[in-house]
Amino acid sequence: MSALxxxxxxxxxxxxxxxxxxxRPVQAVxxxxxTIGRAEAVGVVGESxxxxxxxxxLLLGLTPASAGAIRFDGQSFATMRRAEWRRLRRRMQIVxxxxxxxxxxxxxxxxxxxxxxxxxxxxxxxxxxQRVAALLxxxxxxxxxxxxxxxxxxxGQRQRIGIARALATGPDFLVADEPVSALDVSIQAQVLxxxxxxxxxxxxxxxxxxxxxxxVRHLCDRVVVMYLGRVMEExxxxxxxxxAAHPYTRALLSATPxxxxxxxxxxxxxxxxxxxxxxxxxxxxxxTRCAHAAPRCAEGVxxxxxxxxxxxxxxxxxxIGVPAPAPPDA
Amino acid sequence: MRRLAxxxxxxxxxxxxxxxxxxxxxxxxxxxxxxxxxxxxxxxxPLGRDEFGRDVLSRLVWGARSSLxxxxxxxxxxxxxxxxxxxxxxxxxxxxxxxxxxSMDVVLCFPPVLLALLAVTLLGPGAATLILVLSVLYLPGxxxxxxxxxxxxxxxxxxxxxRALGASTxxxxxxxxxxxxxxxxLVQLSLAVAxxxxxxxxxxxLGLGVVPPAPxxxxxxxxxxxxxxxxxxxxxxxxxxxxxxxxxMNLLCDRLRDAVDPRGAPARRRLxxxxxxxxxxxxxxxxxxxxxxxxxxxxxIEIATPRGAIRPVxxxxxxxxxGETLAIVGESxxxxxxxxxAIxxxxxxxxxVVAGAAWFEGRDLLRLDExxxxxxxxxxxxxxxxxxxxxLNPVHRVGDQVAEAIRAHQRVSPREAAARAVALLRRVxxxxxxxxxRSYPHQxxxxxxxxxxxxxxxxxxxxxxxADEPTTALDVTVQAQILELLADLRRETGMGLVFIxxxxxxxxxxxxxxxxxxxxxxxxxxxxxxxxxxPRHPYTRALLAAVPxxEAPPSGIPGVVPQPHAxxxxxxxxxxxxxxxxxxxxxxxxxxxxDRQLRCLRHAELGAAAGIAA
Numbered sequence: 001m002s003a004l005x006x007x008x009x010x011x012x013x014x015x016x017x018x019x020x021x022x023x024r025p026v027q028a029v030x031x032x033x034x035t036i037g038r039a040e041a042v043g044v045v046g047e048s049x050x051x052x053x054x055x056x057x058l059l060l061g062l063t064p065a066s067a068g069a070i071r072f073d074g075q076s077f078a079t080m081r082r083a084e085w086r087r088l089r090r091r092m093q094i095v096x097x098x099x100x101x102x103x104x105x106x107x108x109x110x111x112x113x114x115x116x117x118x119x120x121x122x123x124x125x126x127x128x129x130q131r132v133a134a135l136l137x138x139x140x141x142x143x144x145x146x147x148x149x150x151x152x153x154x155x156g157q158r159q160r161i162g163i164a165r166a167l168a169t170g171p172d173f174l175v176a177d178e179p180v181s182a183l184d185v186s187i188q189a190q191v192l193x194x195x196x197x198x199x200x201x202x203x204x205x206x207x208x209x210x211x212x213x214x215x216v217r218h219l220c221d222r223v224v225v226m227y228l229g230r231v232m233e234e235x236x237x238x239x240x241x242x243x244a245a246h247p248y249t250r251a252l253l254s255a256t257p258x259x260x261x262x263x264x265x266x267x268x269x270x271x272x273x274x275x276x277x278x279x280x281x282x283x284x285x286x287x288t289r290c291a292h293a294a295p296r297c298a299e300g301v302x303x304x305x306x307x308x309x310x311x312x313x314x315x316x317x318x319x320i321g322v323p324a325p326a327p328p329d330a
Numbered sequence: 331m332r333r334l335a336x337x338x339x340x341x342x343x344x345x346x347x348x349x350x351x352x353x354x355x356x357x358x359x360x361x362x363x364x365x366x367x368x369x370x371x372x373x374x375x376p377l378g379r380d381e382f383g384r385d386v387l388s389r390l391v392w393g394a395r396s397s398l399x400x401x402x403x404x405x406x407x408x409x410x411x412x413x414x415x416x417x418x419x420x421x422x423x424x425x426x427x428x429x430x431x432x433s434m435d436v437v438l439c440f441p442p443v444l445l446a447l448l449a450v451t452l453l454g455p456g457a458a459t460l461i462l463v464l465s466v467l468y469l470p471g472x473x474x475x476x477x478x479x480x481x482x483x484x485x486x487x488x489x490x491x492x493r494a495l496g497a498s499t500x501x502x503x504x505x506x507x508x509x510x511x512x513x514x515x516l517v518q519l520s521l522a523v524a525x526x527x528x529x530x531x532x533x534x535x536l537g538l539g540v541v542p543p544a545p546x547x548x549x550x551x552x553x554x555x556x557x558x559x560x561x562x563x564x565x566x567x568x569x570x571x572x573x574x575x576x577x578x579m580n581l582l583c584d585r586l587r588d589a590v591d592p593r594g595a596p597a598r599r600r601l602x603x604x605x606x607x608x609x610x611x612x613x614x615x616x617x618x619x620x621x622x623x624x625x626x627x628x629x630x631i632e633i634a635t636p637r638g639a640i641r642p643v644x645x646x647x648x649x650x651x652x653g654e655t656l657a658i659v660g661e662s663x664x665x666x667x668x669x670x671x672a673i674x675x676x677x678x679x680x681x682x683v684v685a686g687a688a689w690f691e692g693r694d695l696l697r698l699d700e701x702x703x704x705x706x707x708x709x710x711x712x713x714x715x716x717x718x719x720x721x722l723n724p725v726h727r728v729g730d731q732v733a734e735a736i737r738a739h740q741r742v743s744p745r746e747a748a749a750r751a752v753a754l755l756r757r758v759x760x761x762x763x764x765x766x767x768r769s770y771p772h773q774x775x776x777x778x779x780x781x782x783x784x785x786x787x788x789x790x791x792x793x794x795x796x797a798d799e800p801t802t803a804l805d806v807t808v809q810a811q812i813l814e815l816l817a818d819l820r821r822e823t824g825m826g827l828v829f830i831x832x833x834x835x836x837x838x839x840x841x842x843x844x845x846x847x848x849x850x851x852x853x854x855x856x857x858x859x860x861x862x863x864x865p866r867h868p869y870t871r872a873l874l875a876a877v878p879x880x881e882a883p884p885s886g887i888p889g890v891v892p893q894p895h896a897x898x899x900x901x902x903x904x905x906x907x908x909x910x911x912x913x914x915x916x917x918x919x920x921x922x923x924x925d926r927q928l929r930c931l932r933h934a935e936l937g938a939a940a941g942i943a944a
Contacts, residue, residue, distance in 0.1 A: 047806065047807060060494060062493060087496075088496075093494060094490070094491065096487040096491065101486050102486075104488040104506055106509045107509070115492060115495055115497065116496075119501070154890045155662075166494075169495065169496075184661035184662055184832060184891075185832065185876045185877060186872065186873060186886055186887035187661075187886065187887075188876065188878075188886070189876040189878070189885055189886035189887075190886030190888070191886075192878070192884060193884075193886055212878070214878040217878065218883040251807060252807065255806040255809065257809070257836045257838065258835050258839075259834055259838045259877060259879055260838070260880075267810060269810055269811060273777050273778065273808065
């Protein structure tokens with residue numbers, strides 16, 4: 001079976017006009033290729049400025065790409081007409097980070113969840129109430145909550161409402177943009193569990209965007225690590241998590257504060273701040289902060305290549321080697 | 331909504347009166363009776379007669395008709411056209427923006443009276459001309475308000491979400507954007523109608539509006555002006571009508587603005603006189619004890635709310651030995667930040683300390699006067715916050731801000747302070763500090779701004795540093811740098827550190843001891859290694875299990891943190907606790923168990939079950 005979504009050579013340049021005044025154009029995403037299989041969950045991990053959120057919007061066609069091609073279930077984004085787009089919208093949905101900004105404060109949540117059903121005329125108006133009730137139950141809320149307004153809910157509950165709204169059209173592809181990073185840790189785990197259950201029961205393909213590698217580890221099959229708009233490493237979640245090959249992935253993992261400090265390998269402290277996406281370094285974009293940087297890292301943009309069962313964009317991957325597998329945590 | 335009743339009734343009354351003019355037993359407003367010109371009040375003419383002997387009351391009511399009709403018609407036309415133009419301009423940007431917004435800028439350049447003169451010359455005077463002129467004049471206001479609101483609304487995630495659902499543009503604009511911008515537009519409408527009433531009178535007064543003999547307030551003022559010496563009251567009546575209408579409209583505007591703002595009016599606590607004059611009425615302070623640098627004893631904070639007083643912090647006791655780090659960890663709503671602001675004496679107006687003491691070097695911080703507090707703040711005790719952008723002054727160079735912090739507590743020359751500021755910036759790891767000292771906050775990255783905040787905090791060698799979520803807004807690689815810096819500084823200066831965070835991993839990295847807070851209370855406290863190694867409170871255990879780390883997938887805690895006005899009577903965690911039993915209906919005390927403090931009635935049974943010695 002072919003992949004659900006294939007993107008090749010995606011780039012997004014935000015022009016010098018508008019928000020950034022007359023400054024240099026910002027290269028948010030550069031030459032990213034990604035495929036997402038049916039019912040596959042892919043984590044996209046990176047820090048601010050890595051272009052991960054822009055990538056999510058590109059994959060949904062909410063932002064037009066500056067270069068590159070995307071095919072969803074064999075249909076190319078570039079040649080689609082308006083009517084085809086509207087049919088496709090039903091199949092792809094998004095869940096946002098901010099549980100407060102993502103719901104319309106002036107409408108009852110039931111009517112917001114029903115929006116998708118109404119737009120695509122998925123069920124007759126008489127059955128919509130039942131459908132909304134079923135969706136609310138599916139995300140672990142009381143069907144009676146449909147009559148309430150968003151401000152009457154806590155952050156975690158709002159996030160569940162956002163998920164119910166996304167599920168209303170029966171999508172097979174979901175982009176979750178930092179869906180838990182605004183939530184308290186006890187609620188975070190609730191929402192992660194819900195997403196994992198929904199994924200299993202509905203067979204959803206999912207792109208899970210996060211700045212936190214451990215969060216995506218249990219939910220995702222595959223992880224893509226991004227830095228300054230480029231993919232640094234891509235591979236099976238466990239492999240990337242246990243034996244990170246790219247120096248950036250390793251720094252990211254070691255910087256994450258851990259409960260069990262003793263178990264962590266020595267912390268790699270990255271010097272300085274990430275460079276501005278408007279003025280990225282030549283060659284490997286990470287080389288200005290990389291402990292292993294060598295003169296040839298500046299020579300060209302390292303290609304994403306096969307290495308040790310995953311793909312890495314680092315010319316020195318062999319020399320740096322792969323760390324011994326971390327002992328399983330107790 | 332109740333606050334809207336009065337202005338709606340007033341404005342409604344005026345409109346109804348005007349509408350009902352033909353039904354009321356009034357004299358004909360245009361029938362002249364020159365014999366009785368300028369007659370005073372008499373039966374049948376309660377307000378007298380004007381210079382042509384017409385009934386003033388009747389003209390006033392009929393005049394309201396034309397005044398209000400012109401005002402409402404022009405307001406409505408301007409509102410409808412302006413909202414549509416603004417919506418299109420704000421949504422489609424590009425050409426639409428140019429046409430909708432820039433053309434309005436052109437209209438704004440015309441002086442209103444000139445525009446009116448022009449229109450009257452071309453079209454002849456009359457109510458229709460007036461409506462046209464006034465709608466054109468008020469159009470830009472609506473376009474601009476709508477345009478600005480649409481620009482901010484289109485960036486909201488909920489608008490993006492409806493787009494992602496595949497909604498058509500008219501549907502998005504009509505069902506999602508319009509309701510969310512309706513508030514400001516409505517306020518603009520009532521403002522426009524109010525000022526249109528004034529402008530209509532002004533233009534009619536100048537002879538550019540309603541044509542005599544039809545009555546209008548402006549014409550009445552005009553007529554009365556000529557006979558001001560003989561009948562001054564004639565001038566008074568239309569002026570009163572005009573003033574009253576405008577005031578009613580403005581009241582409606584104000585109330586409407588309050589009503590459409592979902593945040594409502596801010597609730598401020600009324601400071602009782604006794605609290606201001608005699609703060610000593612608080613419970614008597616107990617003497618300081620122990621070697622701790624900071625000893626917080628039974629701190630309780632109360633906030634008066636419309637639903638009654640709440641206690642978001644209750645009986646919190648903490649202690650920080652010199653040179654150690656205490657982490658206060660808890661989810662949002664646990665009261666951890668409020669505790670820190672109370673120590674600094676920076677509680678918001680609505681909150682007050684009702685019990686407790688905070689001993690710092692022999693003094694109770696909670697009972698100091700403002701002057702003594704100010705000399706401590708930024709001196710012996712310093713604080714850093716989560717968002718360095720809003721804590722730094724955007725219009726001053728960062729070097730000057732650090733120097734300012736030094737000079738607030740030490741007598742040094744400006745030159746010396748500037749040199750020390752550069753040295754401090756170097757100490758907190760800012761590369762090229764002399765150049766960076768001349769930067770403004772917006773030119774720095776988030777991590778660098780936080781370093782500047784730390785430089786300001788350590789400028790006067792504080793003995794206690796309170797850090798409220800200092801790394802939450804930063805990327806993990808930058809967070810690691812800041813944590814390292816704070817640990818270094820603490821080792822170097824021997825200061826105590828209170829570190830407030832919701833991130834348990836950060837606690838494990840940086841702290842010696844930890845206080846776990848839940849719903850305003852400390853539930854478990856002790857050395858970090860012990861508390862995280864063998865958590866004894868069910869909440870601590872659940873919190874640790876929720877952290878995405880280790881082989882097992884994280885497990886959430888069912889339910890949510892209760893709101894302060896709905897705290898359970900007994901153990902506050904009981905409704906979410908898997909081990910809750912009947913005994914948990916009584917409030918558990920904070921027990922001291924060796925090094926550990928614990929607020930759980932069932933800890934002995936649970937500990938035995940889990941194989942931990944009590």
